[in-house]
Amino acid sequence: MKRLLAVTLGVLTAIGGFVDIGDLVASSLVGARFGFSLVWVLLLGVVGICVYAEMAGRVAAVAGRPTFDLVRERLGPRAALVNLIGSLLVTALTLAAELAGVALAIELISSVTYLLWLPAVLLMVWLVIWRTRFETMERVFGLAGLALVVFVVAVVGLDPSWSGMLDRALHPEVPGGEGVPTYLYYGIALFASAMTPYEVFFFSSGGIEERWGRKDLAVARANVFVGFPLGGLLSLAIMAAAALLLHPAGVEVGNLSQVVLPVAVPLGKAGIALAILGMFAATFGAALETALSCGYTTAQYFGWRWGKAVAPRAASRFHVVVATALVAGTMLVLTGIDPVKVTEYSLVFAAVALPLTYLPILVVANDPEYMGRAVNGRLANTMGVLYLAVVLVAATAAVPLMIATKAGQ
Amino acid sequence: MTVRGRRVAAVAALLVLVPAAGCAGPSRTGEDYRNKAASTAGAAASAVNTALIGVRAAGDGRVTGPYVSVLLGDAETDLLAVQQTFESRQPPDEASDAVRERLGKALGKAADALAAVRIAARRGEVRELPETGRDLPAAAERLERLEKEMSS
Amino acid sequence: MNPQEDTGARDGGASNRRPGRAYSAHFHLLDRQVVDREGRPVCKVDDLELAHDEHGRPYVTALLAGPAALAPRLGGLSARWLAAVQRRMSVGGGGGPARIDFGRVTGIGPVLTVDLPEGAAGVHALEDWMRDEIVARLPGAGRASG
Numbered sequence: 001m002k003r004l005l006a007v008t009l010g011v012l013t014a015i016g017g018f019v020d021i022g023d024l025v026a027s028s029l030v031g032a033r034f035g036f037s038l039v040w041v042l043l044l045g046v047v048g049i050c051v052y053a054e055m056a057g058r059v060a061a062v063a064g065r066p067t068f069d070l071v072r073e074r075l076g077p078r079a080a081l082v083n084l085i086g087s088l089l090v091t092a093l094t095l096a097a098e099l100a101g102v103a104l105a106i107e108l109i110s111s112v113t114y115l116l117w118l119p120a121v122l123l124m125v126w127l128v129i130w131r132t133r134f135e136t137m138e139r140v141f142g143l144a145g146l147a148l149v150v151f152v153v154a155v156v157g158l159d160p161s162w163s164g165m166l167d168r169a170l171h172p173e174v175p176g177g178e179g180v181p182t183y184l185y186y187g188i189a190l191f192a193s194a195m196t197p198y199e200v201f202f203f204s205s206g207g208i209e210e211r212w213g214r215k216d217l218a219v220a221r222a223n224v225f226v227g228f229p230l231g232g233l234l235s236l237a238i239m240a241a242a243a244l245l246l247h248p249a250g251v252e253v254g255n256l257s258q259v260v261l262p263v264a265v266p267l268g269k270a271g272i273a274l275a276i277l278g279m280f281a282a283t284f285g286a287a288l289e290t291a292l293s294c295g296y297t298t299a300q301y302f303g304w305r306w307g308k309a310v311a312p313r314a315a316s317r318f319h320v321v322v323a324t325a326l327v328a329g330t331m332l333v334l335t336g337i338d339p340v341k342v343t344e345y346s347l348v349f350a351a352v353a354l355p356l357t358y359l360p361i362l363v364v365a366n367d368p369e370y371m372g373r374a375v376n377g378r379l380a381n382t383m384g385v386l387y388l389a390v391v392l393v394a395a396t397a398a399v400p401l402m403i404a405t406k407a408g409q
Numbered sequence: 410m411t412v413r414g415r416r417v418a419a420v421a422a423l424l425v426l427v428p429a430a431g432c433a434g435p436s437r438t439g440e441d442y443r444n445k446a447a448s449t450a451g452a453a454a455s456a457v458n459t460a461l462i463g464v465r466a467a468g469d470g471r472v473t474g475p476y477v478s479v480l481l482g483d484a485e486t487d488l489l490a491v492q493q494t495f496e497s498r499q500p501p502d503e504a505s506d507a508v509r510e511r512l513g514k515a516l517g518k519a520a521d522a523l524a525a526v527r528i529a530a531r532r533g534e535v536r537e538l539p540e541t542g543r544d545l546p547a548a549a550e551r552l553e554r555l556e557k558e559m560s561s
Numbered sequence: 562m563n564p565q566e567d568t569g570a571r572d573g574g575a576s577n578r579r580p581g582r583a584y585s586a587h588f589h590l591l592d593r594q595v596v597d598r599e600g601r602p603v604c605k606v607d608d609l610e611l612a613h614d615e616h617g618r619p620y621v622t623a624l625l626a627g628p629a630a631l632a633p634r635l636g637g638l639s640a641r642w643l644a645a646v647q648r649r650m651s652v653g654g655g656g657g658p659a660r661i662d663f664g665r666v667t668g669i670g671p672v673l674t675v676d677l678p679e680g681a682a683g684v685h686a687l688e689d690w691m692r693d694e695i696v697a698r699l700p701g702a703g704r705a706s707g
Binding site for chain 1: 447448451452454458459461462463465466469470471472473474475476478479480482483484486533553560
């Protein structure tokens with residue numbers, strides 16, 4: 001049982017980082033619009049995040065250094081500052097989307113508009129960061145997020161033709177009526193939702209908060225290889241459910257309420273309740289992760305003390321950054337901006353920021369001074385370089401495609 | 410400013426500009442207008458079909474009251490948004506007037522049907538939704554037909 | 562200093578250095594994390610203070626930290642912006658950068674370990690201000706949540 005609980009960091013990172021508002025929206029949207037034809041991108045993303053989260057976790061456990069700490073050392077203060085500002089903007093935008101997601105999940109149970117719930121959500125998230133133990137936080141939200149498994153049950157309940165699904169996933173084609181640029185644009189959004197930078201910031205900082213050492217390498221790896229594929233499976237289920245029910249009906253997903261629909265039809269009220277619980281936990285977990293990541297990255301750039309393991313008094317600058325990010329995110333959503341649109345934009349800008357995050361990790365994981373004998377093996381390096389190339393292509397193409405497709409219209 | 414700095418500035422500028430790209434652009438030709446009509450019909454059909462799935466599930470007792478009322482409210486909001494965008498668009502020629510009129514009527518019918526189910530759902534009449542929403546299938550079909558016709 | 566310039570670190574009690582190994586100021590010192598004896602983060606090495614020995618070779622006399630040390634290395638808009646908030650953020654007394662004598666450095670590795678006198682955590686002006694004016698006023702600020 002203890003071993004099982006040790007992987008909760010990975011589960012929380014995966015539930016809150018992989019299956020966050022970005023994934024709920026992107027998976028469901030892509031499934032409804034493109035059927036199974038983008039499943040390959042999701043698989044590509046899952047393997048990619050595993051490769052780099054494993055490296056970041058190994059660096060955290062062996063060198064005792066979180067990711068952003070190393071970004072400055074390797075890129076120099078100037079480029080790292082640009083990176084910091086870029087990452088902060090993307091992470092804060094994502095945080096805004098997650099806070100809206102929590103409020104929207106409450107709206108689905110209460111039918112009271114999400115805008116009214118936002119202040120309460122802000123307070124709850126802040127209180128958890130301020131007072132809850134890191135492990136408690138992980139376990140409660142990671143495990144509650146597992147309620148999203150209901151999407152897997154829903155796919156089974158929709159009684160699909162499994163061989164047909166497999167066939168369409170293996171032989172992807174752009175559906176009729178959709179342009180290739182739109183297909184690629186959503187492909188990049190989906191890829192970015194799997195590889196969002198804050199996931200590695202949070203995962204590596206979280207490992208240090210849990211005081212991982214060299215002996216915890218196995219735990220770190222287990223976290224990666226259990227957590228992220230699990231998150232990927234849930235995303236896949238959300239996508240498949242949408243592809244089975246919404247795609248044939250010509251429904252385009254633009255609201256969180258539509259994401260739940262493929263669960264409601266086969267599973268009824270209990271399904272809805274579990275799906276909403278899972279969404280609440282996943283977006284809440286992601287709100288915690290993104291808010292903390294804003295603090296982690298800033299504190300690690302400047303060398304401040306940070307984290308939940310020290311009293312807030314001793315890490316006041318860290319807590320001020322976290323609280324500022326929370327308030328800024330809430331204010332953005334309170335302008336009434338469409339939260340699903342915020343999510344989509346945050347994914348595209350995350351795609352642009354990807355190389356800045358992943359290159360330094362690859363460099364440090366190869367540095368024997370930090371890593372001793374735990375430097376990257378041949379497999380990790382081959383995969384790392386391959387993914388860096390993919391990430392570079394995605395980052396370069398993201399904004400031109402966004403303009404060419406008018407953000408996927 | 411470094412190259413990277415410029416890139417960040419460009420991204421920041423896009424952050425401001427891109428949301429504006431979602432607004433209705435001007436249509437210069439009749440063909441352009443038809444294409445926009447087709448995509449409007451598609452988006453509207455999506456909203457109506459969303460409601461239709463929700464309403465059928467409600468008839469089978471598979472949805473909770475608050476959930477279905479949010480779902481139907483969202484669908485109605487989406488439909489009204491595309492309707493408004495389309496109607497504020499200037500038809501460039503007389504052939505476009507006919508397109509505008511036909512789609513306008515179909516959108517109006519769909520909006521009425523969605524309003525009816527949204528009102529019923531907010532009143533808690535969940536079980537009766539399929540009866541209240543009996544116009545939804547026809548509205549969806551009409552929009553889908555228009556979409557197909559106008560995109561050909 | 563010029564970050565490209567390589568210098569041998571002065572004999573300052575750096576315990577885990579191997580004999581005969583030269584340190585690159587750029588790669589082994591600049592932008593490294595500084596921690597205290599308990600491994601708690603203190604600051605980053607934002608710049609170095611150099612002196613020259615009798616042969617004219619440069620050596621490091623102190624670590625400099627804080628925006629006042631970092632800003633000149635950034636240049637451009639970011640430097641001006643940092644300099645503007647520098648008074649608040651400066652570490653140590655006065656407006657200049659905080660200075661940690663190189664003799665206090667006890668280890669050079671992935672992180673620099675320094676031997677700071679007790680209570681040195683109180684030298685961050687911004688941390689002091691934020692702690693006293695904002696964070697400490699909130700209930701529960703004194704206990705770590707873990």
